[in-house]
Amino acid sequence: MIIRTVVAAIVLAGVSQGEGETSRADSEPGRWPYLDPSRPVDERVADLISRMTLEEKVSQMMYNSEAIERLKVPAYNWWNECLHGVARSGRATVFPQAIGLAATFDEELIFRVASAIGDEARAIHHEAVRRGRRRQYGGLTFWTPNINIFRDPRWGRGQETYGEDPFLTGRLGTAFVRGLQGDHPVYLKAAACAKHFAVHSGPEADRHRFNASVSAKDLHETYLPAFKALVDAGVEGVMCAYNRINDEPCCGSTTLLRDILRDAWGFQGYVVTDCWALADLYKGHKVTASAVESAALGINSGVNLNCGDVFPSLVEAVRRGLVEEETIDRSLAVLLRTRFRLGLFDPPGLNPYAAIRPEVIDCAEHRALAREAAVKSVVLLKNRGRVLPLKKDLGYLCVVGPQAASVGVLLGNYHGLGSDMVTVLEGIVGKLAPGSFVQYKQGCLLERDDVDPGERAIEAAKEADAVIAVMGLSGLLEGEEGELTASKHGGDRLEIGLPANQVKFLKRLRAGNDKPIILVLTGGGPMAIPEVHELADAILYVWYPGEEGGNGVADVLFGDACPSGRLPVTFPKSLEQLPPYEDYGMAGRTYRYMTEEPLYPFGFGLSYTEFAYSGLTLAPSAVRKGEAVEVVVTVENVGRVAGEEVVQFYLRDVRASVETPIHALKGFCRVALKPRESKTVRFRITPELMCLIGNDGRAVVEPGEFVVTVGGVSPGSRGGALGSAKLVEGTFVVGE
Numbered sequence: 001m002i003i004r005t006v007v008a009a010i011v012l013a014g015v016s017q018g019e020g021e022t023s024r025a026d027s028e029p030g031r032w033p034y035l036d037p038s039r040p041v042d043e044r045v046a047d048l049i050s051r052m053t054l055e056e057k058v059s060q061m062m063y064n065s066e067a068i069e070r071l072k073v074p075a076y077n078w079w080n081e082c083l084h085g086v087a088r089s090g091r092a093t094v095f096p097q098a099i100g101l102a103a104t105f106d107e108e109l110i111f112r113v114a115s116a117i118g119d120e121a122r123a124i125h126h127e128a129v130r131r132g133r134r135r136q137y138g139g140l141t142f143w144t145p146n147i148n149i150f151r152d153p154r155w156g157r158g159q160e161t162y163g164e165d166p167f168l169t170g171r172l173g174t175a176f177v178r179g180l181q182g183d184h185p186v187y188l189k190a191a192a193c194a195k196h197f198a199v200h201s202g203p204e205a206d207r208h209r210f211n212a213s214v215s216a217k218d219l220h221e222t223y224l225p226a227f228k229a230l231v232d233a234g235v236e237g238v239m240c241a242y243n244r245i246n247d248e249p250c251c252g253s254t255t256l257l258r259d260i261l262r263d264a265w266g267f268q269g270y271v272v273t274d275c276w277a278l279a280d281l282y283k284g285h286k287v288t289a290s291a292v293e294s295a296a297l298g299i300n301s302g303v304n305l306n307c308g309d310v311f312p313s314l315v316e317a318v319r320r321g322l323v324e325e326e327t328i329d330r331s332l333a334v335l336l337r338t339r340f341r342l343g344l345f346d347p348p349g350l351n352p353y354a355a356i357r358p359e360v361i362d363c364a365e366h367r368a369l370a371r372e373a374a375v376k377s378v379v380l381l382k383n384r385g386r387v388l389p390l391k392k393d394l395g396y397l398c399v400v401g402p403q404a405a406s407v408g409v410l411l412g413n414y415h416g417l418g419s420d421m422v423t424v425l426e427g428i429v430g431k432l433a434p435g436s437f438v439q440y441k442q443g444c445l446l447e448r449d450d451v452d453p454g455e456r457a458i459e460a461a462k463e464a465d466a467v468i469a470v471m472g473l474s475g476l477l478e479g480e481e482g483e484l485t486a487s488k489h490g491g492d493r494l495e496i497g498l499p500a501n502q503v504k505f506l507k508r509l510r511a512g513n514d515k516p517i518i519l520v521l522t523g524g525g526p527m528a529i530p531e532v533h534e535l536a537d538a539i540l541y542v543w544y545p546g547e548e549g550g551n552g553v554a555d556v557l558f559g560d561a562c563p564s565g566r567l568p569v570t571f572p573k574s575l576e577q578l579p580p581y582e583d584y585g586m587a588g589r590t591y592r593y594m595t596e597e598p599l600y601p602f603g604f605g606l607s608y609t610e611f612a613y614s615g616l617t618l619a620p621s622a623v624r625k626g627e628a629v630e631v632v633v634t635v636e637n638v639g640r641v642a643g644e645e646v647v648q649f650y651l652r653d654v655r656a657s658v659e660t661p662i663h664a665l666k667g668f669c670r671v672a673l674k675p676r677e678s679k680t681v682r683f684r685i686t687p688e689l690m691c692l693i694g695n696d697g698r699a700v701v702e703p704g705e706f707v708v709t710v711g712g713v714s715p716g717s718r719g720g721a722l723g724s725a726k727l728v729e730g731t732f733v734v735g736e
Contacts (some may be wrong), residue, residue, distance in 0.1 A: 016357060018186075018494075019706060022500035022593075024441075026141070026406050028113045031049070031534030032047065032048075032071075032072075033047040034047040034048035034051075035072070035328070035345060036041055036431065037346045037347070039348055041340045041341065042333075042337070042344070043339055044335055044340060045333050045336045045340060045512075046333070046446045048073070048336060049329055049332055049333060049336065050728050051071055052068070054072070054175040054318060054325060054328070055279050055315055055574065056068050056317055057072075057325075057328050057329070057332050058218070058311060058312060058314045058315055058328065059312075060073070060335065060336070061299075061304065061305055061306060061311050061314070061328070061331065061335060062279075062305070062311055062312070062333055062580050063077065063078045063079045063211050063272070063275075063306065063307040063308075063353075064077050064078075064079075064136070065077070065078065065307060065649075068358060070103050070400055072734045074344070075133065075134045076134065076339065076344065076640075077134060077135060077136045077137075077138065077139050077190070077274075078139055078272065078305060078307070079136050079137065079139070079141075079142045079143065079535030080121075080136075080137050080138070080139045080140070080141055080142045080143065081122060081142060081143055081144060081414045081647055082117050082139065082142045082180070082414075083097070083098055083145065083146065083160055083412075083413070083415075083559065084096060084097050084098055084100075084101065084113075084143045084412065084414070084415065084546065085117055085120070085415065085546070086117060086121050086124055086416050087137070087414045087415055087416050088118050088414075088415075088416070089124055089137040089138060089416065089624055090124075090416070091121060091126075091361055091362055091416065091417055091419055092117075092120050092124065092361060092362060092372055092417070092418070093116065093117075093361070093363075093367060093369075093374050093416070093418060093423065093547065093664070094368040094370065094410065094411060094415055094416050094417065094418045094546045094547040095113050095117070095363045095369070095370050095474075095546045095547075095731075096370070096373050096374050096412075096544065096545045096546040096549065097159050097160075097411075097412030097413075097524060097543055097544035097545075097546070098145065098146065098159065098161060098412075099150070099158065099159045099160070099161060099162070099163065099524055099525065099543055099568065099569070100372060100373070100374070100377035100412075100542075100543030100544060100545060100546070100565075101162070101172070101330050101377060102161070102162035102168065102169075102172055102397075102568035102627050103118065103376075103377045103378075103543065103565040103566060103567065103605075104373060104376040104377050104565060105168070105565075105566050105568070105648075105668050105670065106172055106376055106670050107172060107174075107291040108175070109372070109373060109376060110172050110175040110176050110178065110179065110180060111175040111176070111179040112369060113176075113179065113369060113373055114175065114176040114177070114178070114179025115179040115180070115182075116360075116365075116366045117180060117370055117705075118179065118180045118181070118182060118189040118190045118353075119189075119221040119356050119360045120360055120361050120362070120366070121140060121142065121180075121189075121190045122140070122189060122190065122353045122354070122356040123356045123357060123358045123359075123360050123361050124358075124361065125139065126348070126356070127142050128372050134442045135430045137445050140188075140191060140342050140344075140626050141190075141191045141193070141236075141237065141338065142180065142190055142191065142192060142193060143193045143195055143237070143239055143272065143341070144176075144192060144193060144195075144414075145162070145173050145177070145194065145195075145363045146160040146196070146202050146565070147161065147162065147169050147170070147173045147194050147195070147226040147230060147458045147589055148160075148161055148195075148196055148201050149161070149164060149165075149166060149201060149222055149223060149590075150162075150164045150168065150201065150203065150525065150569055151164060151201050151222075151486070151584070151589050151590060152201065152202060152578065152581055152589065153493070153496045153525050153527075153528075153569070153571075153572065153578070154202060154203075154205050154476040154492050154493050154494055154496060154578075155201045155202035155203075155204065155492060155525070155527035156202070156205065156480065156481075156484075156487065156489075156490075156491035156492045156523060156524075157201075157202070157413075157479065157480050157491065157494060158201070158525040158541075159412055159413065159478065159479070159512050159523075159524025159525055159544065160412075160413065160414065160524075160567070161201075162226075162568060163567075163568025163602075164568065164570060164589075164590040164591070164602065165568065165591075165592070165602065166221075166222055166223075166225040166226050167225070167664065167666060168224055168568060168665055168668070169226040170226040170228075170229030170230070171229070171668075172249035173194065173226055173229065173230050173233075174229050174230060174232075174233040175236045176192065177192040177194075177230055177233050177234070178233060178234075178497070181193045181234065181235075181236065181709045182286065182353065184352065184353070186275050186341075186731065187272075187341060187342065187343045187351045187352070187353060187362075188338075189238060189353045189390065190342075191236035191237055191269075191338055191341075191342060192230075192235050192236055192237065192480070192736075193235065193236065193237030193238060193239050193240035193272065193679040194226075194227055194230040194231070194235050194237070194238050194239070195238070195241070195274070196239055196240070196242070196250075196274055197227055197238050197239060197241055197250060197256060197257075197261070197271075198219075198223055198224060198227060198239070198241060198250065198256055198296045198478065199212045199214050199219065199223045199245045199250075199584060199682075200241035200242070200243055200244060201556050202249070202489045202492055202581060203489075203490070203492055203581055203582060204480065204481040204489070204491040204492045204715070205481055205489060205490025205492065206490075207241075207242040207243055207481060207489070208242055208280045208283070208285075209284035209285055210242075210243045210244065210582075211243065211244040211245075211246075211247055211282070211641055212243050212246075212247060212584045213492075213584060213662075214245060214246065214326070214584045214585070215585065215695070216695065216696055216697030217658070217693050217694065217696075218584070218586045218696050218698060219245075219697060220584060220693050220697040220699070221586075221693035222471075222586050222592075222696075223660075224260070226241050226504060227261075228265055229658060230266045230357065230378065231261070231265045231267045231714075232265075233327065235268050235269065235545045236269045236270070236338055236341070237269050237271070237290055237338070238261060238267065238269065238270075238271050239271075239272050239273070239274055239275065240253070240256065240257065240271060240272070240273055240274065240303065240475070241277070241410075242274050242277045242280055242666070243470070244285055244287075245413045249277075249280070249281055249285050249287055249297075250277075250303045251274070251277045251278055251280075251281070251298055251301070251303055252271045252281055252287065252288075252294075252297040252298055252303075254302070254526075255590070257271055257301050257302030257303065258301065258302050260684055262300070262302060267650045268334075269334070269338065270301055270304040270305055270334045270335050270338055270503065270592060271303050271304050271305070272303070272304065272305040272306075272307055272420075273303055273305070273306050273307050274300065275307040275308055276307070276308040276309070277307075278291075278295065278298050278303075278306055278308050278310035278311070278716055279291070279308055279309070279310055281294040281297060281298070282294050285433075285646060288404050289505055290313075291309075291310050291313040292313040292316050292317050292320065292322065292613075293317075293322070293571070294310050294313070295311050295312075295313040295314045295317050295323075296317040296322035296323045296339060297521055298310070299311075299314060299317075299323055299327060299328065299331055300322075300323060300327065304331045304332070304334045304335050305335055309675065313350030315647065321390060321653070322604065323418055325638070325722045326487050334562045334563075334660045335345050350596055355581065362418055362419050362547075366416075367420075367547070367548055370418075370546050370547055370548040370550075370552075371548035371551050371552050371555070373546065373552075374542075374545040374546055374548050374549050374551070374552025374553065375555050375556060375561045376540050376564055376565060376644075377542070377543055377545060377552075377562075377642075378540055378541070378545075378552065378553060378556045379540070379541045379542075379563070379565035379566065379567055379604075379605040380538070380539070380540055380563035380565075380605060380606040380607065380608075381533070381539040381540070381541055381600055381604075381605075381606065382533060382536065382538055382539040382606070382722075383538045383608075384537045384538065385516075385537065385604055386608075387466070387516040387518065387520050387537045387538050388449060388518065388538045388540075388556075388557065388559075388608070389556070389557060389559030389608060389642070390518070390557055390559070391558075392423045392431055392432060392433045392436070393433040393436055394432065394436050394465050394466060395436060395438075395465050396436070396438070396463065396464045396465050397428070397429055397432065397436065397437070397438045397439075397464055397465065397466055397468065398438070398439050398440075398441070398457075398460045398461045398464035398465075398466075398467045398468070399425055399438060399439070399440045399441075399467075399468045399469075399470065400440070400442065400443040400444075400457045400460075400461060400467065400468070400469050400470070400472075401442065401443060401444070401455070401468075401469045401470035401471045401502075401520075402442055402444055402445055402446045402471065402502070403423050403424065403446075403470040403471055403472055403474065403520075403522050404423065404425040404428075404440060404442070404444075404468075404470035405423050405424075405425045405426075405442070405529065406415060406423060406424075406474065407423060408474055408475060408476075408545055409424075409472075409474045409475075409522045409544060410423065410544060410545060410547060411475065411544060411546075412475060412524060412543075412544030413475050413479045413480060413483060416653070418546075418547030421547040421550075421552050422469050422547065422548055422549065422550035422594070423549075423550045424520060424549065424550045424553050424554070425435055425440055425550065426552030427549070427551045427552070427553055427554030427555075428468060428550070428552045428553075428554050428557065429553045430550075430551070430554065431557070431560075436589065439460045439464070441456055441457035441460050442454075442457065443455070443458070443469075443505055443509075444457075444501055444502055444504075444505040445476060445497065445501065446476065446477070446486070446502075447486065447499040447501060447502075448499075448501055449501045449504070454505050454508065454663060457509075458508050458509060461509050461513060461515075462512070462513055462515075464515060464516060465516075466515055466516045466517075466518065467509060467513075467515060467516070467517045467518065468518050468520060468557070469506060469509060469517060469518070469520065469536075470520045470522070471498065471502045471506070471519065471520070471521060472498065472502075472521040472522035472523045472524070472527075473493075473506075473522060473523040473527075474522065474544075475497075475544070477493065478491060478492070478523070478525070479524075480494050480522055481490045489730055493525075493583075495575070495580075496525075496526065496527060496528045496572075496575060497527060497528050497529060497532075498521075498527060498529050498532055498576045500509070503531065503532060506519070506532060506535050506536070507535060510533075510535045516537045516538070516539075516696070516736075517535070517536050517537050518536065518537065518538045518539075518540070518557065519532065519535075519536035519538065519539045519541065520540050520542055520553060520557075521539060521540065521541045522540070522542055522543065522544060522545075523544075524543065524544060524696070525569060526569050526570060526572060526576065527570040527571060528571070528572050528573055528574050528599065529571075529599065530574075530599055532574050540553065540556065540557070540563070541565075541567075549718040551625045557678060558635070559641075562607055562608045562641055562642065562643035562644065562672070563605065563606065563607055564601050564605070564607065564643060564644040564645070564646065565605050565703070566604060566605040566630040566646045566648075566698065566712075566713075567600055567601070567602055567603060567604050568602070569590075569602065570590055570591045570594060570598045570601060571598055571599045571600035571601075572594075572596075572598055572599060573597070573598065574595075574598075577594070577596045577598075591603075591653050591662075591714045591716075592661035592662060592663065592664055593662060594662075595662070597716075597717070597718050598718055599651070599718075600714075600718075600722070601713055601714050601716055601718045601719045602665075602713075602714040603646070603648050603665070603713045603714040603719070604713045604718075604719050604722065604724055605646070605712075605724070606716070606722070606724065607639070607643045607645070608641050608643060609637055609638075609639025609640060609641045609675070610637070610638050610639040610725070611635055611636065611638065611639075611643075611645045611673070611712055611725045612635070612636045612638045612711075612725070613634065613635055613636075613710060613711055613725065613726060613727070614634050614636070614728065615632070615633060615634040616631070616632070616633045616710060616728040616729070616730045617631075617632045617633075617730070618631055618708060618731070618732045619627035619632070619729045620734060621730075621731070621732045621733065622732065622733045622734075623732065623733075623734055623735070624735050625687065625701050625703070625734060625735075625736065626701075626736070627687070628684055628685060628687065628710050629684075629685040629708075629732050630683075630684055630685075631649060631667075631682065631683040631684070631685060631708055631710065631730075632680060632681070633647070633662065633680070633681050633710045633728060634678055634679070634680055634681075634684050635647055635671055635673065635678060635679055635680075635681055636673070636676070636677070636678035637673035637674060637675055637676065637677050637678070638676070639675060640675055641675060642672070642673065642674045642675065643672075643673065644670050644671065644672045644673070645673065645712055645725065646668060646669075646670055646672070646712060647662050647668060647671055647681050647710065647711075647712070648665060648667075648668045648710070648711060648712065648713065648714065649665070649666055649667035649668065649683045649708065649709070649710050650663040650664060650665055650666065650708070650709040650710075650714060650715055651663070651664055651666045651685065651689060651690070651706060651707070651708060651709075652664070652706065652707040652709070653692055653702070653704065653706055653707055653717075654705040654706065654707060654731075655702070655703075655705060656692050656702060657692075657702060658692065658693075658694055658695055658696075662691050662715075663709065663714060663715045665714070666683070666685065666689045667683040668715065669681060681710075683710075685706075685732075690706065690734060698724050701734060702734070703731075703734050703735050703736050704733070704734060705731055705733050706731065706733070706734065707729060707730075707731050708730045708732065709727050709728070709729045710724025710727065710728050710729075711724075711725050711726060711727030712724055712726075712727075712730065713727070714724060715727055
């Protein structure tokens with residue numbers, strides 16, 4: 001393992017325990033081996049550590065690492081974010097929020113988005129350094145992506161994830177990591193970080209003291225697979241979570257950080273704490289008595305980097321015998337290797353990523369990519385009487401709702417700032433032909449009744465040929481604990497419907513009005529809206545769509561693009577269909593284990609055209625353990641307009657010895673088809689995909705019958721009832 005190689009190199013280099021001095025001929029700064037790019041990285045790391053005092057070593061294990069001037073080590077702040085664009089550092093392209101990117105079901109698009117983000121990150125970083133600025137949100141280590149499973153609609157941070165399915169999350173997260181980190185054999189473009197490890201998805205207000213109880217089966221079947229996928233993809237960092245898991249704090253868990261992450265999976269990168277999570281060890285979880293004990297538990301368990309203020313206590317921990325200095329050397333070596341791989345100690349001319357110019361930031365190409373992503377993320381939930389797409393020469397259009405002119409609703413959380421952000425209202429107005437009339441009346445507020453309860457908006461709507469109501473949630477109502485101004489539950493939504501005042505306003509719009517009402521909904525997760533579904537003629541769910549969101553939504557509304565987004569989460573009918581929020585068991589949760597009929601199923605999304613599936617074949621239809629099955633199906637556009645279908649492949653183990661998912665996504669792809677055009681789609685069912693997770697958490701392939709379902713939505717009656725694509729099924733058998 002690389003970590004052991006680095007440690008061995010440190011020993012060979014003759015690390016002095018706390019002296020920080022050497023008597024070698026290379027003592028002159030210009031000849032220090034760690035500054036020589038021609039030497040192996042592990043040798044350079046070992047040399048640098050050998051020159052540091054204990055206090056200097058510890059200073060480099062903090063997120064805000066100090067400069068060591070005598071060693072020519074510059075200050076470096078590890079904390080940066082790029083969930084859907086470089087965040088919190090100023091101008092950068094704002095792509096759709098992560099949950100919206102997940103709705104595209106498009107790995108290649110996610111890769112291109114992440115690659116663009118990496119380019120902008122490089123340009124921002126180098127320009128800041130050129131100006132002598134090394135502050136937070138200017139580095140190249142990004143604590144992204146968030147690959148926690150969106151197991152419950154109440155979690156306010158679910159918007160940061162790729163949804164409720166482990167397979168989809170792993171595939172999209174892998175694409176993001178590869179795009180962000182680049183493919184250079186020596187240098188990283190930027191360093192990605194998988195978070196929050198592990199079993200972390202609310203309650204948000206209790207995260208600093210919460211204990212998530214989870215079975216071995218659910219742990220290895222639902223909560224860990226995406227992290228394993230990203231480790232296999234070479235993700236550079238992993239962030240441990242705030243909470244405890246089965247009474248063991250995640251940032252002090254040898255089970256998670258050593259047994260699973262390092263030993264079982266072979267992870268070679270660095271582990272960072274969630275911010276101030278080590279302080280929670282003694283303040284919230286109370287598993288330690290002090291900062292010194294917390295620092296010792298963290299580093300001895302496998303933490304390399306502290307986001308917070310606890311690791312300075314490592315100096316005292318060493319003096320008290322709670323931590324060996326060799327442990328600090330080993331841990332620091334992992335961190336420094338990341339910095340060397342980013343090229344932070346090398347002349348810029350050696351690193352091709354250092355040549356990326358500031359002109360790429362929020363450039364026309366990236367804005368076009370943001371618009372493409374916004375279009376592909378839009379999910380058409382209803383289209384009664386095919387009222388959509390609208391005609392651009394519509395006589396009179398009325399636009400209402402609290403989100404129509406909102407810039408903030410484009411952003412979601414962990415966002416940057418675009419230089420020309422397009423609201424939904426602006427996108428709509430830009431589509432209308434000269435001579436078409438449009439009026440905008442807000443009509444209602446985000447979550448409470450106005451003094452004037454939308455009377456003028458109601459009157460304007462009655463005269464219009466069509467009404468577009470832009471409603472939903474915003475970052476004021478859902479998100480991270482401590483980040484919001486209007487949330488009542490620490491960022492979570494313990495009521496998952498549309499705010500009552502918005503429903504009331506929508507009812508008034510509908511009363512006595514037979515003109516089409518098109519509802520554009522914003523939000524970061526599932527909403528229980530059965531009443532709203534009946535009130536509107538058409539519904540678009542647009543998430544938090546990014547700086548080009550207004551144009552992307554308008555492209556779909558007016559038919560310049562055919563809707564192709566699919567739900568990466570299940571929309572329940574009510575809270576009564578959900579298990580208790582604090583329950584981390586998967587029984588009754590997500591499409592994989594939910595037995596009740598949802599409002600909108602996982603994978604669902606309508607189109608302006610129709611697709612048909614035929615000719616499903618499985619070859620061979622009987623295999624032995626260790627053999628694969630090839631799936632072939634034909635998809636045809638039987639409608640009148642060109643469109644893209646998200647082909648989804650699900651697997652069900654019929655005769656399992658333990659409870660298994662009712663259905664489980666095992667493959668997906670986008671297929672672009674012209675009217676009457678058909679294409680053949682192929683999937684390969686490997687033995688790994690046939691595995692079930694036993695009650696002991698182990699993966700096995702059992703003999704028996706498997707059902708394969710392919711279509712445009714997850715299996716179940718609800719998708720078909722809503723008018724989605726038909727499904728085709730087949731079976732194969734696994735023998736001994």
